[in-house]
Amino acid sequence: MTDFPDFIPRSFVNRVMKNDWKNVQTILEERFDLLLSLDKEHYACALANRIEAGKKKGFLLDKNGKIIPADVDAEGKWLTGVFDDLMKANTKHYVEEIFEICGWQWSGEKYILEDYVVPAFSFQKGNKPLIGLNTGAGSIWPTRVWPEKLWLELKGKLQEREYQVLLLGGPDEHEKNLRLAESAGAHYEGLKSFREFTGLMSHCDIVVTAVTMAMHIAIALGKKIILFNNIFNKNEFYLYGLGTIIEPDVYCKACYKRAFDTKCPVRDCMELIGWGADGVPP
Numbered sequence: 421m422t423d424f425p426d427f428i429p430r431s432f433v434n435r436v437m438k439n440d441w442k443n444v445q446t447i448l449e450e451r452f453d454l455l456l457s458l459d460k461e462h463y464a465c466a467l468a469n470r471i472e473a474g475k476k477k478g479f480l481l482d483k484n485g486k487i488i489p490a491d492v493d494a495e496g497k498w499l500t501g502v503f504d505d506l507m508k509a510n511t512k513h514y515v516e517e518i519f520e521i522c523g524w525q526w527s528g529e530k531y532i533l534e535d536y537v538v539p540a541f542s543f544q545k546g547n548k549p550l551i552g553l554n555t556g557a558g559s560i561w562p563t564r565v566w567p568e569k570l571w572l573e574l575k576g577k578l579q580e581r582e583y584q585v586l587l588l589g590g591p592d593e594h595e596k597n598l599r600l601a602e603s604a605g606a607h608y609e610g611l612k613s614f615r616e617f618t619g620l621m622s623h624c625d626i627v628v629t630a631v632t633m634a635m636h637i638a639i640a641l642g643k644k645i646i647l648f649n650n651i652f653n654k655n656e657f658y659l660y661g662l663g664t665i666i667e668p669d670v671y672c673k674a675c676y677k678r679a680f681d682t683k684c685p686v687r688d689c690m691e692l693i694g695w696g697a698d699g700v701p702p
Contacts, residue, residue, distance in 0.1 A: 421447060426614040429532045447471060456522055460487050460501060477522050494521045508674045513658035530660065533640035536618035543584075543607050545623065550584045552624035552643075554634035555600065556593035563651050563677050564630045566690050568596055574628070575606050586624060588617070588634060631657065638662070650689050651675050668692035 421437045421444075422428065428436045437443040448470055457468035457478035465481040468490075476490045479498065489498040497517050500507040512520070519526035555571050557564040575585050585606040587597040594611055601608035609620055618637050621627060627638040628646040635657070638645050645663030653674040654665050667673055668689040680688055 424614070426535075429534045431534065432532060457490065458518060458521060460498075462487065493523050497521055504676065507676065508653055510653055511655050514656050515658055531636065531640035533618065533637070535615065536622065537613075537615045538619035538622055539609070539612065539616050541607075541623070542609060546584055548583050549625035550586055550623055551578050552586045552588050552621055552627040552629075552634075552638075553606075554588040554627060554629035554632065555596055556589045557630035557632045559592055561631075561651065561678055563680060563688075564632075564649070564690065566630060566648055566693065567688065568600070570691065570693070571596075572600060572603060575600060575603075579606070586620065588620065588627075588629075590617075626663075648690070648693055649673075650693075651677055666693055 421439050423439050425436045425438050430436065437447065444467060447467075450472070452471065452473040453475065455468060455471055455473035455476045455478075457465060457476065457480065459465075460479050462481060462485065465479050465487050468476060468478065469480050478490050478494055479487050480490050482488045487498070489495045496512075497520070500510050515529075516526040519529075553571060553575060555566070555568070557566075575587075578585050587600055587606050587608040589597050591611060597608045600606060612620060618641070621634065621637050621643065622641055624638075624643055626644040626646065627634060628648075629635050629638065630648045631652055635645065635647055639660060639662060642660075643662065645659055647657060647659065647663060647665045649657070649665050649667050650670075650673060654667065657665060659665070669692060670685055670689045672683075672685065672689075675684075677684075686692065
């Protein structure tokens with residue numbers, strides 16, 4: 421059961437249910453051998469409390485409305501979500517942590533992605549690499565968004581080298597991508613469904629993105645990745661040898677802030693991700 425059923429590989433799952441009130445009523449009348457509750461959201465944990473299962477792994481909700489670990493396997497991830505010093509000291513990546521919460525050992529398993537749609541381009545792909553620029557990072561963590569002016573500069577520098585540039589993003593980036601496409605002729609194919617968005621990314625040779633859904637899609641597709649990060653512990657991200665993580669040179673990385681404040685050494689540390697000697701991000 422998920423808010424995003426299009427993510428689920430159907431050949432590995434017997435039944436995929438969208439998280440809505442009708443399906444919730446159905447699921448509450450069933451019994452399961454194993455329940456995996458991996459999302460630290462109050463509504464998800466409350467639902468996990470009520471679903472009947474022989475064993476529950478992950479996160480639940482206590483009677484005070486607090487999210488709690490279902491058992492010892494989830495304690496590590498729960499503690500890093502409570503204590504900043506433990507989060508900053510964490511050396512485990514997200515995939516390894518998910519396996520641990522489920523009671524399994526991660527052994528290099530890769531992402532599974534299927535059933536995406538490859539839409540036709542409105543342009544002819546050339547011989548040089550196609551660089552996908554995913555210009556957003558979601559509204560929950562606006563502190564991880566790279567400024568539009570820097571996307572514009574990067575796009576121009578790539579085009580100077582005759583690379584083709586494909587702008588990527590969701591509804592929050594639509595107007596921005598229209599502006600970027602108009603300014604210097606980069607390609608933007610408009611808003612797409614998840615499956616079509618994945619199909620667009622399948623054309624790319626390299627994807628430049630902040631920490632967001634596009635990062636996970638690029639990993640699943642085996643694309644080369646340039647990942648921008650500032651507010652998270654970079655150890656959380658495992659790129660399977662596909663790329664590199666670029667961060668601003670500040671002492672306070674991994675702050676997990678949703679908004680910059682007066683304690684920050686600069687107004688927006690993402691602006692410090694600039695250009696190397698060759699004119700592209702180092």
